[in-house]
Amino acid sequence: MEEASRNKAIRERVGDQSILNMAFIKGIKFFQNVISPVDGDRCPMYPSCSEYGIQALKKHGPFLGFVMIADRLIHERDEMTYAPTVIVNGMRRYYDPVENNDFWLSEK
Numbered sequence: 001m002e003e004a005s006r007n008k009a010i011r012e013r014v015g016d017q018s019i020l021n022m023a024f025i026k027g028i029k030f031f032q033n034v035i036s037p038v039d040g041d042r043c044p045m046y047p048s049c050s051e052y053g054i055q056a057l058k059k060h061g062p063f064l065g066f067v068m069i070a071d072r073l074i075h076e077r078d079e080m081t082y083a084p085t086v087i088v089n090g091m092r093r094y095y096d097p098v099e100n101n102d103f104w105l106s107e108k
């Protein structure tokens with residue numbers, strides 16, 4: 001019975017990444033490699049929206065990471081009003097890393 005339990009745990013998690021998390025990350029990488037080159041660079045933020053998504057998923061897992069991705073996409077225009085700007089590859093971007101959005105996770 002212990003062997004079956006161990007095998008199930010291995011199937012559900014690969015390293016620190018759950019299968020669901022890996023699926024989300026693979027979906028984002030598909031977007032980065034296939035869709036984005038055709039559609040063009042549209043994200044005014046740094047890191048890009050897709051890279052932010054990967055970082056949020058890796059740091060917080062599939063559920064909270066997904067919420068943070070949705071929040072970033074919904075509030076992107078709001079962020080541009082107060083986020084500092086940085087120059088990346090000769091283009092002005094609005095700096096909004098995952099760490100800047102962890103404040104609501106900390107215990108008071």
